[in-house]
Amino acid sequence: MVEVHDGPPMxxxxxxxxxHNLLLALAGRIDDSAxxxxxxxxxxAHIDEAVELTTGTLIAGRITVSSAEQRELxxxxxxxxSDATLANDLLVDEAELVFTHRFTGENAPExxxxxxxxxTLQVLPDVRSVHAVWRNxxxxxxxxxxxxxxxxxxxxxxxxxxxxxxxxxxxxxxxGIHSVVEVSGPGVARSEYHQAAASAASPAWVTGxxxxxxxxxxxxVKPSIPASPEPVVESGSRHSMRSTATAEPxxxxxxxxxxxPPPPSPPPVEPRKPRSETRxxxxxxxxxxxxxxxxxxxAEDPEKGREIAAGKPSMQEVVELPALDLDxxxxxxxxxxxxxxxxxxxxxxxxxxxxKMRLNGASRSGGEQRGWTAP
Amino acid sequence: MDxxxxxxxxxxxxxxxxxxxxxxxxxxxxxxxEGAMGTLxxxxxxxxxxxxxxxxxxxxxxxVAGLIPHGxxxxxxxxxxxxxxxxxxRYTFTSSAPEWVNSVDSVSVLIHATLRGRPDVGEVxxxxxxxxxxxxxxxxxxxxxxxxxxxxxxxxELQRVLRVLGDEEPSVEVIPPRFDLPGxxxxxxxxxxxxxxxxxxxxxxxxx
Numbered sequence: 229m230v231e232v233h234d235g236p237p238m239x240x241x242x243x244x245x246x247x248h249n250l251l252l253a254l255a256g257r258i259d260d261s262a263x264x265x266x267x268x269x270x271x272x273a274h275i276d277e278a279v280e281l282t283t284g285t286l287i288a289g290r291i292t293v294s295s296a297e298q299r300e301l302x303x304x305x306x307x308x309x310s311d312a313t314l315a316n317d318l319l320v321d322e323a324e325l326v327f328t329h330r331f332t333g334e335n336a337p338e339x340x341x342x343x344x345x346x347x348t349l350q351v352l353p354d355v356r357s358v359h360a361v362w363r364n365x366x367x368x369x370x371x372x373x374x375x376x377x378x379x380x381x382x383x384x385x386x387x388x389x390x391x392x393x394x395x396x397x398x399x400x401x402x403x404g405i406h407s408v409v410e411v412s413g414p415g416v417a418r419s420e421y422h423q424a425a426a427s428a429a430s431p432a433w434v435t436g437x438x439x440x441x442x443x444x445x446x447x448x449v450k451p452s453i454p455a456s457p458e459p460v461v462e463s464g465s466r467h468s469m470r471s472t473a474t475a476e477p478x479x480x481x482x483x484x485x486x487x488x489p490p491p492p493s494p495p496p497v498e499p500r501k502p503r504s505e506t507r508x509x510x511x512x513x514x515x516x517x518x519x520x521x522x523x524x525x526x527a528e529d530p531e532k533g534r535e536i537a538a539g540k541p542s543m544q545e546v547v548e549l550p551a552l553d554l555d556x557x558x559x560x561x562x563x564x565x566x567x568x569x570x571x572x573x574x575x576x577x578x579x580x581x582x583x584k585m586r587l588n589g590a591s592r593s594g595g596e597q598r599g600w601t602a603p
Numbered sequence: 604m605d606x607x608x609x610x611x612x613x614x615x616x617x618x619x620x621x622x623x624x625x626x627x628x629x630x631x632x633x634x635x636x637e638g639a640m641g642t643l644x645x646x647x648x649x650x651x652x653x654x655x656x657x658x659x660x661x662x663x664x665x666x667v668a669g670l671i672p673h674g675x676x677x678x679x680x681x682x683x684x685x686x687x688x689x690x691x692x693r694y695t696f697t698s699s700a701p702e703w704v705n706s707v708d709s710v711s712v713l714i715h716a717t718l719r720g721r722p723d724v725g726e727v728x729x730x731x732x733x734x735x736x737x738x739x740x741x742x743x744x745x746x747x748x749x750x751x752x753x754x755x756x757x758x759x760e761l762q763r764v765l766r767v768l769g770d771e772e773p774s775v776e777v778i779p780p781r782f783d784l785p786g787x788x789x790x791x792x793x794x795x796x797x798x799x800x801x802x803x804x805x806x807x808x809x810x811x
Contacts, residue, residue: 261626261766261771261772262630265626276649277650277653280645280646280649281630283642284630284634284639284642284643284646285630287634287639287641287642288633288634288637288639288642289637290637310645311645311676313645313674314641314642314645314646317639317641317642366767369637370633370762370763370766371763371766371767372766372767372769372771373766373767373768373769374767
């Protein structure tokens with residue numbers, strides 16, 4: 229359970245976003261119907277109805293909240309001109325509560341989601357990734373059918389979480405995909421529920437520059453993670469409510485949509501010499517300025533970005549992949565994730581090209597064989 | 604909870620079937636079943652006003668009797684009393700299950716297993732509600748149960764069962780004896796099938 233109040237201060241958030249973040253904290257504790265309906269009400273500017281539904285569901289279900297959550301609900305009730313005394317009926321319990329849910333990524337929870345969201349993801353700004361997972365445990369006092377598909381959407385700073393939650397849910401329902409949609413933006417710590425879900429989730433759609441489920445970690449990622457071509461997925465990570473509350477919030481995600489415009493003249497550092505370097509060398513040795521440029525290119529056109537990183541190599545180029553320099557202190561965590569992804573991409577290309585060479589040779593010999601045997 | 608207050612609110616929520624959106628109605632009934640009267644008092648009158656649902660005099664009296672003692676806003680409650688006649692039922696009902704319910708209707712089977720011979724429960728029937736022309740659009744199951752006591756709790760219990768079985772916004776009408784049935788329930792009963800009978804034999808649901 230995330231502690232939205234003892235973590236990052238909520239004062240800077242708008243009322244809809246405060247309630248959205250409260251709902252994130254209540255995911256897995258109240259029923260999925262209430263979550264979905266409340267999010268739709270927020271998106272439709274019916275904040276009062278959304279907070280009344282949320283508070284009423286907690287009261288009637290005798291679902292305990294912390295005193296900080298009670299205060300936040302009372303505040304949102306007040307700010308949405310509802311009856312703030314409703315919050316007095318909430319059951320407050322400061323004891324450490326553990327809501328353990330079981331998630332599984334088996335049986336293709338992501339099936340059909342990318343297709344169903346095709347148009348939605350083209351239109352909505354700054355959606356970074358969509359993951360899906362099955363939840364095998366009931367939520368709230370009036371749970372729905374199980375297993376419940378949970379769709380986890382990761383947004384950048386340009387995205388609006390309540391709006392995206394509603395639109396994604398609508399698109400999935402239209403496609404006959406029943407789910408509860410959890411949308412996380414930057415600057416809010418991930419709850420234990422969301423971390424557990426993310427650790428088992430399968431990617432349904434990921435942008436070229438988006439980090440994978442690793443971005444759901446609530447604590448800042450240590451800079452000395454082992455170099456691995458694949459994103460690290462933490463399995464079975466469990467954080468109690470209190471430990472989450474004391475953990476530092478996730479560092480705000482570096483905006484990739486609107487970075488500062490690249491300088492009009494070529495950067496003075498390290499003039500590009502595509503033919504004199506291998507792709508991997510260029511990838512590993514990118515300067516921070518080039519990384520920024522690359523991020524922008526990836527955001528606009530992932531393929532173009534990869535070409536920049538690869539220096540448009542020729543097929544005949546001999547490539548040796550050096551170890552990734554992930555300990556470079558000038559690189560941010562996002563840069564490192566980006567470099568790992570590019571490194572993996574290059575390695576994959578190398579494997580594909582090598583396999584293609586072998587296959588071409590084999591098919592040629594096969595063709596010759598057929599030529600020999602066929603009359 | 605005062606049984607009269609509880610009974611008043613239950614009857615009011617019965618009469619709102621087919622008028623208040625399903626997703627609100629089942630939730631309010633769940634809250635009543637859990638005894639969250641203060642919550643209902645603060646939310647139900649506002650919902651009626653927001654959804655432009657006018658009450659007739661009988662319903663208005665039920666609202667006053669049920670929710671004013673629990674702190675409902677008098678101004679809001681007063682505003683719910685309408686002058687024009689309440690719109691009659693706009694749904695059509697059929698007794699046969701739609702095609703998407705396969706030959707084994709597990710919901711019926713479970714309701715039968717739960718309510719057959721149960722104390723204080725009479726007849727249990729079900730009907731399928733359609734919007735507009737039958738066969739176009741989706742059909743919704745409406746469960747019609749007669750019971751002598753603990754009506755809100757029985758409603759909540761059956762709603763939870765139906766939700767677990769996949770009906771997100773269950774329509775469970777638990778009707779007290781000698782209840783003047785609204786048009787919605789009369790129409791549903793007229794095209795319904797028997798699921799089972801509880802321990803209270805002779806408590807029949809008859810469309811007027």
